Amino acid sequence: MADSLAAVVLAAGAGTRLRPLTHLRPKALCPVANVPLLDLALAHVRAATADVAVNVHHGRDALVRHLDGTNVHLSIEEPVALGTAGALGHLRDWIGGRPALVANADAWHRADLARFAADWDGERIRLLTVVDALRATWGDRRYAGAALMPWTEVRGLAAEPSGLYEASWRRHDPGAGLELVLHTGPFFDCGAPAGYLAANLASSDGRAVVAPDARVEGEVEESVVWPGALVDRGERLRRAIRADDRVTVLVR
Numbered sequence: 001m002a003d004s005l006a007a008v009v010l011a012a013g014a015g016t017r018l019r020p021l022t023h024l025r026p027k028a029l030c031p032v033a034n035v036p037l038l039d040l041a042l043a044h045v046r047a048a049t050a051d052v053a054v055n056v057h058h059g060r061d062a063l064v065r066h067l068d069g070t071n072v073h074l075s076i077e078e079p080v081a082l083g084t085a086g087a088l089g090h091l092r093d094w095i096g097g098r099p100a101l102v103a104n105a106d107a108w109h110r111a112d113l114a115r116f117a118a119d120w121d122g123e124r125i126r127l128l129t130v131v132d133a134l135r136a137t138w139g140d141r142r143y144a145g146a147a148l149m150p151w152t153e154v155r156g157l158a159a160e161p162s163g164l165y166e167a168s169w170r171r172h173d174p175g176a177g178l179e180l181v182l183h184t185g186p187f188f189d190c191g192a193p194a195g196y197l198a199a200n201l202a203s204s205d206g207r208a209v210v211a212p213d214a215r216v217e218g219e220v221e222e223s224v225v226w227p228g229a230l231v232d233r234g235e236r237l238r239r240a241i242r243a244d245d246r247v248t249v250l251v252r
Contacts, residue, residue, distance in 0.1 A: 005117060006098045007045035008091060009072075011038055011105040012057035012081045017192040020247050026059025028105040029066060030196065031226065033203035034211055037190055038066065041105045044146070047114040048101055053091055057081035082159060085167035088149065089157035100149045102164070107145020108199035109187040116181060120148050125172060126179045130187045137165070138174050144187045197241060197251045200224045214242075 015027030028038040053073035056063040132142035172178035188199040200209045208220040211227040218235035241249040
């Protein structure tokens with residue numbers, strides 16, 4: 001499978017739910033445990049295949065600079081972002097008849113995607129899922145940011161703004177054309193501040209995550225402090241994301 005599998009990391013989103021953090025850097029470059037989300041996603045998919053593409057739109061210049069020299073195929077989406085299905089449609093010639101491993105850059109988990117792909121039959125759509133009754137799509141299951149798509153599904157996707165659920169997944173029943181794989185470890189959607197903070201705390205066993213070049217002179221508890229940021233003397237930061245001297249996001 002590793003020789004014939006194409007991987008696509010989705011990193012073109014605007015990150016509107018994560019504002020104002022995404023006014024400073026693209027969502028895919030927001031760090032968890034001081035590592036950009038995009039780099040974490042790339043490490044996950046590269047466990048399954050070396051042939052990887054990344055789609056970019058919002059924050060294009062920063063993402064292109066970040067990916068320079070990383071041996072990934074860049075898929076530039078202009079004039080608009082194409083969504084999760086449109087991204088694959090835009091990459092159809094590059095995927096070129098292969099099945100695709102699709103990963104959301106803003107999904108934080110510790111799933112082994114090589115194992116996820118290893119025993120796949122290559123015929124049904126396979127989705128990584130977690131139990132989440134409140135936000136479930138299929139019974140008590142929620143999508144957890146990684147999918148295996150057969151070429152038979154990919155080849156019909158158009159290079160126009162559209163989502164994989166609407167264009168593909170909803171046409172299939174779980175157990176028939178759709179295989180739901182349960183992930184029992186931690187999973188966080190980092191597209192909003194609460195999930196982003198939770199992913200950082202999960203990565204550090206609940207301790208504050210402070211960038212090496214940040215300055216902390218006050219108290220920091222269950223928080224994230226970005227590179228170059230300052231927590232001043234006498235300040236107590238709790239359940240917050242300190243991005244720079246102008247941007248602090250409180251998570252309550």
